[in-house]
Amino acid sequence: MKIFIVEDEKAALNNLKALISEINPKAEIIGESDTVCNTIEWFKGNAMPDLVIMDIHLADGSAFEIFDYVDITCPIIFTTAYDEYALRAFKVSSIDYLLKPINKDELRNAFAKYELLFNGNKTTKDEDDSLIKKIIKEIKKENNYKTHFLIPVKGDKFIPLEVESIMLIYISEGVVKAVDNDNNQYAFSQTLDELTEMLNPKLFFRANRQFLVSKKAIRDVSIWFNGRLVLNLKNKALVDERIIVSKARAADFKEWF
Incomplete structure (x- = not known):
């Protein structure tokens, strides 16, 4: 499994990498980014990973801005210290949502969900693409509710x-x-x-x-x-x-x- 991590807190990044190494020693972290801009550049210049673990709040803005510039077609696990972005869609569509500090058991469950839904069921690329786009649409809708x-x-x-x-x-x-x-x-x-x-x-x-x-x-x-x-x-x-x-x-x- 090739993983790309988007996280702007050094301590959180180190903790996440340690948990990944413990839960799935065969997983390969192929890249890291701590900003919206760097993430966009990385996806424009690299092949799609198997999985992205992405913090929502980054130093230069919201991670949701990334999807306006690049088409991420692999599964995503979102992380954040805030629970107001939690959507039921995450739980029913294989894309998970983890609150910080990330719990080892919750991350293990997220990986198990990934293996079941994206390796076990062998969904097609078109199905994966459609799923990701549906989730992002719901995320943006959540952010746009009237206050x-x-x-x-x-x-x-x-x-x-x-x-x-x-x-x-x-x-x-x-x-x-x-x-x-x-x-x-x-x-x-x-x-x-x-x-x-x-x-x-x-x-x-x-x-x-x-x-x-x-x-x-x-x-x-x-x-x-x-x-x-x-x-x-x-x-x-x-x-x-x-x-x-x-x-x-x-x-x-x-x-x-």
């Missing part, structure tokens, strides 16, 4: 609204409104479907056609008729109506929460 909105008000002003302060988004008489943690309400021009796509699904759950709820707003959950759930909010003044999750979506809610 702020500018809400127009009467006159010629906009009010900044932080997504973190939003407790609830709902439809009332055909108007989409958001309620913040101070019970202030804001009207949106976007539809609830559009806002659902714009906001991080780890933070907001689409309970039904009328409500999009922040995880922070939920006090507890009641079991209701026919396997449905009722979301009880910490602040009862946020909305007068019951927020009901259907039986079909109850399992999704439990997994999300």
Whole structure:
């Protein structure tokens, strides 16, 4: 197995190399890089390795910028000290995601996954390429979720609204409104479907056609008729109506929460 490592922390690099040597002594580290620019240059001038282990936060920017300039078609294991980039796609598609400091058992499991899915199943190059591109697309989407909105008000002003302060988004008489943690309400021009796509699904759950709820707003959950759930909010003044999750979506809610 030929491995290329992208890591800008010397201690983390040395630790990773020691773990690789211990877990897979036959693995060959064919190159190292500590910046976005150097990584791009390396891939433009060298053959594709079997595996890339890539830190997300580099000295000169985000590793995601690399994919705008080079087409990496081999499997990638991402590493980072931050967990906000974790995507379910990593876990279901053979590309793994490891939090620093890297644990030996987790790295061993990542290598085992690589062997199973890319050597054991003998996927074709086209299948590998498609998989990598799908993952990168999801990664970039994760980075682009809205964190702020500018809400127009009467006159010629906009009010900044932080997504973190939003407790609830709902439809009332055909108007989409958001309620913040101070019970202030804001009207949106976007539809609830559009806002659902714009906001991080780890933070907001689409309970039904009328409500999009922040995880922070939920006090507890009641079991209701026919396997449905009722979301009880910490602040009862946020909305007068019951927020009901259907039986079909109850399992999704439990997994999300």
